Amino acid sequence: MTQNLDDLTSQLIDAAKRAGADAADAMALRGTSVSIDVRGGALEHAERSEATDIGLRVMIGKRQANVSASDTHPETIRTMAERAVAMAKEAPEDPYVGLADAAQLATQWDIEALELADPTPEPDPEALQADAAAAEAAALEVAGISQVQAASAGYGETQVQLAASNGFSGAYARTDRGTSCVAIAGTGAEMERDHDGDGRIFQADLRDPEEIGRSAAERALARQGAKQPPTGAYPVLFDERISSSLIGHLLGAVNGAAIARGSSWLLNALGEDVLPKGISLIEDPYRARVSGSRPFDAEGLATQRRAIVDDGTLTGWTLDLANARKLGLESTGNAARGVGGPPSPSTWNVALTQGQKTREDLIKDMGTGLLVTSMIGSTINPNTGDYSRGAAGLWIENGEITYAVNECTIAGNLRDMLRSIVPANDARGHLSRVVPSLLVEGMTLAGQ
Structure with missing residues (x-):
């Protein structure tokens, strides 16, 4: 029972x-x-x-x-x-x-308004298999795709209950439905791969699997013939797929645990400009059908909408109760936890102010530089913000994409990088982190 x-x-x-x-x-x-995983049109796992x-x-x-x-x-x-x-x-x-x-x-919240759980029935395994197979087939139909490394579909439901001896008790449920595909272009030493996928709370919001498969294929084809870029100082455009990682570094630096330890490159930056004027970073845990939404935190405090950065200026830290007490402040309702450990600060949904220009406009504006579409590894100094990561993407020459790039390193300082960002207008609104493509001027590239 x-x-x-x-x-x-x-x-x-x-x-x-x-x-x-x-x-x-x-x-x-x-x-x-x-x-469900599919390979060659048949169920693999x-x-x-x-x-x-x-x-x-x-x-x-x-x-x-x-x-x-x-x-x-x-x-x-x-x-x-x-x-x-x-x-x-x-x-x-x-x-x-x-x-x-x-x-x-x-003491009160509206779970229904957050739409955290899809009321429709759990999908049959056959339906998940059909989605994975459709994504695989769509990728293989694109000329130049030699194979599909993985095509998957999944579903999950989680019920959460919190209670404490101070009288708090609260519960909610979440669902998630996803489809993904990894396509490979070329053969032998010339093989390149890329992926696409989509995950939603409501199954009806999920992108078509055929679209996901084709997108994965087109991304893999765009990576063919990759070579190292020239070494030097160039503008770098972080594609929307990976631009949220830059904002993730900022969120980590304003986490109350890092501030209380004294190990943050934004330790003394409260009230200072950390983004360009006109750009804000808003946390909103009440967005419907978004994975980072929740009515209360892991300590029973009400979550709240707040501006982490307002018009470029850092306004506060992300705090749970313990770290707020260490700093002589109040919790921001950002405690998160699992069953195996105590609460710690975490952010919910965040959105960065979008710009007026498209990604294509920024590509034209940057002249010659690098459009980064994927990154590997990282060396981030938590105290100074010094930043270095392996990158791959597309080389831009005179405002036009000319060839694929791999095996290069991009470097800079996060404080300088974030204060110079130019956002595009291409952020996906359903994500928990709504961050558009971001142009950063004058980064150091190490290539050939």
Whole structure:
């Protein structure tokens, strides 16, 4: 018999109190996932998993410990609580540990408005296989494609329940549906590959698998004949597919945990310009049908819409309760956690101000430089923001794409790079990180 997740978290909290905990919070997850891989038009691999995971955090004074399990029997819950309390008694004191005060807790939210779960039935494996096969077939129909390395489709549903001894209890469910394809162009030493894919909360929003397959094929063909670019200082255009990684570095630098440790290249930048004037970075956890949306954080605090960067100026850090206490600030409602560990700061949905020009306009404006479509490896100095990554893409000469590029390195300093970005207008609005293609002037390229 399937146990109610609310009952499970209540049992965990009660067991923790009986074992001697001063305070406790609990998390329960129930998930189902199905994945299908196709090769040569036939089923290659099918996998289905179902699991319920539980996690418990207990506090003894200013000491805490976490335990987790995938067994939900009463004896397991009792043993978890006893072990967690024993561990907490031996843990070092942390003056910043503690649950939220009752006045800080979220008390009402509108789950339906967020549309986090598709109400339509779970797709049959045959439907997933048909999508994967259609993507593969569409890629193979494109002249020059020698094979499809992978074509996959999948579906998942997760139920989340949070509860704490301070009285908080909340739950929501998520679904996700995806299709992907990896195409290979050429043969032997001339082979190049690229991919495309789409993932949505609602199955009806998913792109056609044929479109995904063709796009993967066209991207692979565009990479053929790649060579190293010249070494020097050139403008670099980060394609929309990978431009969010630049904003990801900024989000990591304003994470409260990094600030509290003193290990961020934006440590003393509060109130300073970190992006060009006119550009803002907005966090919005209330966007419907978007994966980063949620009504409350992992500590039971209401999430909130906020400007991380407003008109180019950094306005604040991303904080959970513990790191907010370390910094003498208030939590921004950004605590995230899994069943196996304590909360830590994380961002939800973010959107960067888009520009007026298309990607093609920026290609013409940049004259001669590099359009980056993929990157590998990274050397990022968290204290200085020095940036170096392997890159591949397309070389631009006199505002026109001339040839494919690989085996090069792009380098700069994130503080300088982000203050000089020029955004295009091509961001995909359904993503959790809505970031357009970004042009950065004067980066260092190491090629031939």
